[in-house]
Amino acid sequence: MSCDQSYPFPQVFLVNGSGGPQQSGPLPNLIPCWSFPPAQEMARRHGKSRGCMGVSYGLVFVVLMLFLLVFAALGIGAWKIINIQRELQEIRNNSNMVAKPEKKVGGAEFNTPQKQTGLPWWNRGAKEDRPAAHVIGKFDSHVLPHTLRWESKAGRAFTSGGVSYRREDGGLQVNETGLYHVYSRVEMSFTHCPKPSFNHTVFVRRAGHPIPLRLMVANKKGVCSQHQGPAWNTDSYLAAAMQLEKYDRVYVNVSHIANLHHEHYVNFFGLYKI
Secondary structure, three states, rough: OOOOOOOOOOEEEOOOOOOEEEEEEOOOOOOOOOOOOOOOHHHHHHHHHHOOOOOOOOHHHHHHHHHHHHHHHHHHHHHHHHHHHHHHHHHHHHOOOOOOOEEEEEEEEEOOEEOOOOOOHOOOOOOOOEEEEEEEEOOOOOOOOOEEEEEEOEEEOOEEEEEEEEOOEEOOOOOOOEEEEEEEEEEEEEEEOOOOOOEEEEEEEEOOOOOOEEEEEEEEOOOOOOOOOOOOEEEEEEEEEEEEEOOEEEEEEEOOHHHHHOHHHHHHEEEEEE
């Protein structure tokens, strides 16, 4: 129960027989009254406990942290979506690739393989810094008389570890001195027999040596057999470990370049550091 303090209760005095006032001993039963702070002071104290715009600072901090978490989650989700879209686009591009039309040169047909970037799928687990290269057949009529040209970014072809393919002359250039395994395979398709043999040569051009250095040579004889019908195929494979120097350029020559087989996978050339 409360009471209005602006109207205090009057004091009670007792008068004795002498007529003088005398304060009573026991006071009559009165209603107790407890004092409370004024309404303005309570409002002022209540206002001090508020934070920004009447909201406590703790609640503001919690709300800000929730907003940061939401924006961070949205950013991570957007980044993952972009990566997935990029991968899907690469898969779609690879699946929609169509081989170029076949070229006919000298009676033989040549398919152009599909393009690719980076290391092939079967070589992605290997170290990309290992000096290595594998190039596949590519027919080009605007070449030197016997030096082959290759495709370095199609099908299973790749270059890595500083080995580069020289499109201007068809060579593989190594940028580290060391022992390399060098290999080459060519397949010929004949419809008539101009000569009974053909030559397959792997050679290197080295700085300070004006004359090319032969690394491997194969002379195929008796390729024209009267028992094989109107057309026949023959192949040649060369491989060996060779000591190469920095900036050496390795090439492949064949004597009947117009008779190369039209399948690009049957003609290849490569090397890797041992």
